[in-house]
Each structure stands twice: as structure tokens, then as C-alpha cells.
Amino acid sequence: MLTTVKTAPMLTVHNPVGYPPKISRKQPAPRLSSLDGKTIYLIDSKFDDSVELLKQVQAWFAARMPGVRTELRQMASYYGKDDPDLWNEIRSRGHAAIIGVGHCSTCSPAVSTHAITLESQYGVPTVALHTDKFVKVAQSVTRMGGLPQAPTVFVPQPVMGKSPEELRAYVEGLDPHSGKPVMQAIVEGLTQGLAANAAGDEPYARSTPRLEEPDTEDNLRALFERNRWTDFLPIVLPTEERVAAMLKGTSRRPDEVVGRMQPTPNRGLWEYTVEKVAVNAVMAGAKPEYFPIILALASTGISARGSTSSSASTMTVVNGPIRHETGMNFGIGAMGPYNHANATIGRAYSLLSQNLQGGSVPGETFMGSIGSNYTYNGITFAENEERSPWEPLHVQKGFSRDASTVTVFHGCRSTTFNLGLRKDHWREHVKDMLLGTDAITAPVLVLDPITARQFVERGGFDTKQKLIRWLHETAEMPAGRYWDLQLVQNYIYSRATFGPSESPKAKYVGVSADTPVRMFEEKDINVVVTGGEANGYWQIMGAHHKATVSVDEWR
Incomplete structure (x- = not known):
């Protein structure tokens, strides 16, 4: 008896990856025949004790x-x-440079980029010094920067907090990547010839295919996971039919360029079209009516999968009539997994960020040391405008009340939490919460409407701006404690030392240790109202306001 063997149907799906940038080849500087009698500049990148190494x-x-x-x-x-002034000084007074240390997800790309600049634009032979956790990062940046042969030397991680003896052992020890003695590798990097590059751009643009080869559903799912195109939760395969249906959610052309994105500066901006955004929206399980919001998010060029060793996430707030049109939740459970629109819009933003920027691969294009589950859907919710005692967020940002917008905050990693405002000591309680927010990321108060009304009743803050001004004046810390915070040292102090044009905190440089420092600038503080009034719970999320953009433009 013959048996019929059923074969799995073959599917054709879209590729979800963006279009990589061109690589402009650069030429290395001529190497020195000897270092004897030469001047070498040691350039401190000013991050986490680099100078000590x-x-x-x-x-x-x-x-x-x-x-x-x-x-x-x-x-x-x-x-x-x-730093062109320093680069010019090195070119005129020095012979070579060593720059470092690249030991975070943003400073490592910067260190390699500066080294390439010195080599290719100033003719200075340069070695970039990194820690070994950033080998793939440095290799990626030098390739995208057009000088893959740029000398790069590695020492163990960490550098921060190590004693002089420990750092001396790093310098006198072996490069954990190449196995060579560190100083031998540095000397060779400055004196041994580097291969020249051919002129022109690499033929690299638009190399991403539009469609994948037809295959079975199981094989395609395996392909997407193997290529790290998913968040390792089940996806909806982006078939031609599903992507076409998603594209009906906008009047924009499928081949229209929406924007460009990269995981951190100096990694190369990848480009993407309306169709590429639609592919990722399908994968997330979004509906076509959500697509204008997703396109608006993509248009910001802000990655929800940015590579920072602090594992920061985004927070997305939707305002205006689109909240009702899409059925978004701004009541009970607004920030939780209880609404299809909230969940899939946020997930689409996360997926499109990792795929359209060229990846979010741990150890290479993602360097978050501990990671964050916020990045699954980027804390996506709508503001409860109807129950707020104040004007909504998008009106604060210059839009009319009847406009539909989406706001992106970035840097979400710290949060403090409370219930209501007590009658006697609520001011002190709020101050304690503010001081518990990381000092380089301004607070966003996310308030249930009950607590929002309490701020009006107890504090007399009948506008958001009055509350924001009070928060600015209340969040004070003695200068000695403030300047000793590691994040402040890394990201604020170095700028503040060069005056008010670089940082508003410049006025606090050199003051006595007990001088109060106002931690957050008034313009950087934000307030959002959401939730269903089950109780007066609220929280402060440390987050930078990055953009508020129109959704209506993407309909």
C-alpha cells in the first residue's frame, strides 16, 4: 500500500536587515623607522581611570x-x-600617538575613530589601546572606518579601580587577544609598515537582499534565530502577503527612506525604507493600524537597542487621538503586558532597531554588561490625558492637543518607586527618590492620576512646569558627594572643566565640598501621567528626552 508523504509548504519571506553604509577606504600614516629621539603623545580619553594606565x-x-x-x-x-587642536599639536610637535583606553561600549568606538583620524587626516602613526572585552567592537569600528589594519592593542578588563601595581602588570604583561607582550605590540604598531588600502569606496551599499530563498516555516524560523534577527521570542514570519498588508497602514511609498541608525556613534549609519520597517512590524505581531506609530519611531533614528555597557533602554510614550484609534492602554496595567498595541508597537521598535542598525549581538554590537528586560518592548504606553490635571506631554513639546505624537526617552535603567504623597514629609520623600535616580539621567515622573492630583493638592503645582521647577530646586546634593559619583566623573566632570559652553555644571567646579549642586537641569525633567487609579502608585524613571515626533505625518 502506497502512503502519501506530505511535504511542508514553501514560504517566501522578507529579509529584515537594513542597508549597510559604504566604507570609504583610508590610508595609514607612514611608520617610524625607530622611536629613539621621538616624541610620543599618550592621549587620555578621560574615561574610568584611563589616565592611570x-x-x-x-x-x-x-x-x-x-x-x-x-x-x-x-x-x-x-x-x-x-579634538582637532590636540591633533594639530601632535602633528606639529610629536611623531606618534597612543590613545586609550577603549573600555566601554561608546568610548571604545570613539578611541578607534580618533586613532583613524590621526592616521588618515593628520599623518600621525597611532596605536589604539583597548581592553579585551572590546576586541570585536574595535575590529568592527576600524573596518567600518575604512582602516581595518589600524594597530590595536588590548589589555585585560577592567582598568577602573585597579592599583598602580596591577596596571603595571597589564602593561608589562601579554595582550590577551594577540598573545604578544603589550609594549612590544605597541612599539611594533608605531614602527612596522602597514599595508596601504586601494582608493575608493568598498562596493558594500545596498547589499542586503529584499527576500530570502523560499523554504519551510521551520527552516525559516531557524534561519531567523541563527542570524539573530529575533528577540528569541516567537515571531510572525514576514511573508510577502503580510508585509503588503502592513504597508496599507501608511500612504508612504515602500521604497521611501525612513532614516538611518547605529547602535552607538562611530559604528556606521545603516539606512532603511518603509518596507524594511514594515517587515519588522510584521515580525513583532503588530497590526497595520499601528504602523504610523512604528514608522514615526523609526524616523527618529534613535535605537531602542543602543549599545551601552550600562544596559540602558528606551521608553516610548504615545499621545493624541492615535491612542484611541489603536486601542492603546493608558489605564490599569498601562506599562505592563496587557495590551496588544502597547506590546507589539514596543516590540516592533525593539526589533527594527536591532535589525535595521546592523545587529545587536552581545560582545560585538551590544555591550550591555548585565542587559535589561526593558528592551523587549522598550516600556511602551500611552499617556492618560483625560485623567491628568495638566497639559499632556506632547503639548509641552510644542504640538497641538489634537495632534498624534510619539515620544522617545533613552537611558532608562534606574527607577525609584513610591505610593502617594504623605501629608507631613512628602517633600523629603520625593527628594530621597530624586537622589536615588542616577545623576547623569534626568528624572521622568510617571504618575498615576491619583498621585498627579496629590501633587496639585499638596504642593499647589497646578501646572507641570511648576512641579518641574520644584523638582529642579529640590534635587540637591553636596558637591563633594556629587563629583565623586563615577558616572558624574565619566560624563559630566570632564565637560564641566571646560566651562559653561560645555556643561551647565561648570559653575560647580572648584566649589567647596558642602556646596549644594542642583543635579538636574529644569529643561531636562519630565512628567507623564498614566495608569488606572487603582491606587496612587508612582515612580521616577531616569531617562533623557530624545525626541517627540508626529505620527500623523506617517499615516
């Missing part, structure tokens, strides 16, 4: 190669900014 490099040269003169210099601002 460079001091040990300087000591090594003094002891082992006394004919080499070293100049230890700090960059003029924080590590992410170019």
Missing part, C-alpha cells in the same frame, strides 16, 4: 626606552568629541 605606559618608556620622550595629554572634552 597611560601613566604606566609612560613609566615603561622612561625605564625601558629612555630615548623616547612622552607627553601625557587629556582630550579637551569628553571622549566622544573630536
Whole structure:
């Protein structure tokens, strides 16, 4: 008896990845025949005790190669900014440079980028010094920067908090990636010739296919997981029919460019179209009526899968009539997994960020040390405008009340939590909560309507702006404690030392230790009302306001 073997149907699905940028090849600087009699600049990127490691490099040269003169210099601002004045000084007065240390998800790309700049634009042979957790990051940045052969040397992680003896052992030890002695690798990087690049751009643009080869559902799901195109929860496969249905949610052309995105600065901006955004929206399980919100999020160019070792996430707030049109939740459980629109809009933003920016791969394009479950759907909810005693968020940001908008906050990692406002000591309680927010990320108060009304009744804050001003004045910390915070040292102090044009905190540099510092600028504080009045619970989320954009433009 013959048996009929059923074969699984073959499906054709869209590729969800964005279009990579072109790579402009750059030329390395000529190497030195010898370091004897030469001046080497040791450039401190000003992140987490980098200077302490460079001091040990300087000591090594003094002891082992006394004919080499070293100049230890700090960059003029924080590590992410170019420093052409220093680069020109090195070109005119020095012969080579060592820059470091790249030991965070944003400073490592910056260190490699500065090294490429010195090599290709200023003709200075340069070695970039990183810790070994950032090998793949450095390799990716030098490739995208057009100089993959740029000399890069690694020491163990961490550098921060290590004693001089421990850092000396790093310098006198082996590069954990190459196995060579660290200082031998540095000297060779400055003196041994590098292969030249051919001129022109690599033929790299628009290399992402539109469709994958037809295959079975099981094989395609395995392909998407293997390529890390998912968040490892089940996805809806983006078939041609499903993507076409999603595209009906907007009047924009499928091939229209929506924006460009990268996981951190200096990683290369990937480009994406309306159709590519639709592919990721389908994967997330979103409906076509949600698509204008998802397109608006994509248009910001802000990644919900940014690579920061602090594991920060985004928070997305929707305002205006689109809340009702899509059935978003701004009542009970607004910030939880209880609404299809909230859940899938946030998930779509997360998926499109990882795929359209060229990946979010741990150890390579994602360096969050502990990660965050916020990144599954980016804390996505709508504001409860109807029950708020104040004007809604989008009106504060310059839109009319009848406009539909979406707001992106970034840097979400710290939160404090409370129930209502007590009659006698609520001011002190709020201050305690503010001081518990990380000092470099301004507070966003997320209030149940009950608590919002309590702020009006107890504090007389009949406008959000009055409440925001009081929060600004209340969040004070003695300067000695404030400047000793590691995050403040990394991200605020280095800028503040160069005056008010670089940081409003410049006025607190050099003050006595007991001088109160107002931690957060008034313009950076935000208040959002959401929730279903089951009780007066509220929280403060540390988050930067990045953008409020129109949804209506993407209908």
C-alpha cells in the first residue's frame, strides 16, 4: 500500500536587515623607522581611570626606552568629541600617538575613530589601546572606518579601580587577544609598515537582499534565530502577503527612506525604507493600524537597542487621538503586558532597531554588561490625558492637543518607586527618590492620576512646569558627594572643566565640598501621567528626552 508523504509548504519571506553604509577606504600614516629621539603623545580619553594606565605606559618608556620622550595629554572634552587642536599639536610637535583606553561600549568606538583620524587626516602613526572585552567592537569600528589594519592593542578588563601595581602588570604583561607582550605590540604598531588600502569606496551599499530563498516555516524560523534577527521570542514570519498588508497602514511609498541608525556613534549609519520597517512590524505581531506609530519611531533614528555597557533602554510614550484609534492602554496595567498595541508597537521598535542598525549581538554590537528586560518592548504606553490635571506631554513639546505624537526617552535603567504623597514629609520623600535616580539621567515622573492630583493638592503645582521647577530646586546634593559619583566623573566632570559652553555644571567646579549642586537641569525633567487609579502608585524613571515626533505625518 502506497502512503502519501506530505511535504511542508514553501514560504517566501522578507529579509529584515537594513542597508549597510559604504566604507570609504583610508590610508595609514607612514611608520617610524625607530622611536629613539621621538616624541610620543599618550592621549587620555578621560574615561574610568584611563589616565592611570597611560601613566604606566609612560613609566615603561622612561625605564625601558629612555630615548623616547612622552607627553601625557587629556582630550579637551569628553571622549566622544573630536579634538582637532590636540591633533594639530601632535602633528606639529610629536611623531606618534597612543590613545586609550577603549573600555566601554561608546568610548571604545570613539578611541578607534580618533586613532583613524590621526592616521588618515593628520599623518600621525597611532596605536589604539583597548581592553579585551572590546576586541570585536574595535575590529568592527576600524573596518567600518575604512582602516581595518589600524594597530590595536588590548589589555585585560577592567582598568577602573585597579592599583598602580596591577596596571603595571597589564602593561608589562601579554595582550590577551594577540598573545604578544603589550609594549612590544605597541612599539611594533608605531614602527612596522602597514599595508596601504586601494582608493575608493568598498562596493558594500545596498547589499542586503529584499527576500530570502523560499523554504519551510521551520527552516525559516531557524534561519531567523541563527542570524539573530529575533528577540528569541516567537515571531510572525514576514511573508510577502503580510508585509503588503502592513504597508496599507501608511500612504508612504515602500521604497521611501525612513532614516538611518547605529547602535552607538562611530559604528556606521545603516539606512532603511518603509518596507524594511514594515517587515519588522510584521515580525513583532503588530497590526497595520499601528504602523504610523512604528514608522514615526523609526524616523527618529534613535535605537531602542543602543549599545551601552550600562544596559540602558528606551521608553516610548504615545499621545493624541492615535491612542484611541489603536486601542492603546493608558489605564490599569498601562506599562505592563496587557495590551496588544502597547506590546507589539514596543516590540516592533525593539526589533527594527536591532535589525535595521546592523545587529545587536552581545560582545560585538551590544555591550550591555548585565542587559535589561526593558528592551523587549522598550516600556511602551500611552499617556492618560483625560485623567491628568495638566497639559499632556506632547503639548509641552510644542504640538497641538489634537495632534498624534510619539515620544522617545533613552537611558532608562534606574527607577525609584513610591505610593502617594504623605501629608507631613512628602517633600523629603520625593527628594530621597530624586537622589536615588542616577545623576547623569534626568528624572521622568510617571504618575498615576491619583498621585498627579496629590501633587496639585499638596504642593499647589497646578501646572507641570511648576512641579518641574520644584523638582529642579529640590534635587540637591553636596558637591563633594556629587563629583565623586563615577558616572558624574565619566560624563559630566570632564565637560564641566571646560566651562559653561560645555556643561551647565561648570559653575560647580572648584566649589567647596558642602556646596549644594542642583543635579538636574529644569529643561531636562519630565512628567507623564498614566495608569488606572487603582491606587496612587508612582515612580521616577531616569531617562533623557530624545525626541517627540508626529505620527500623523506617517499615516
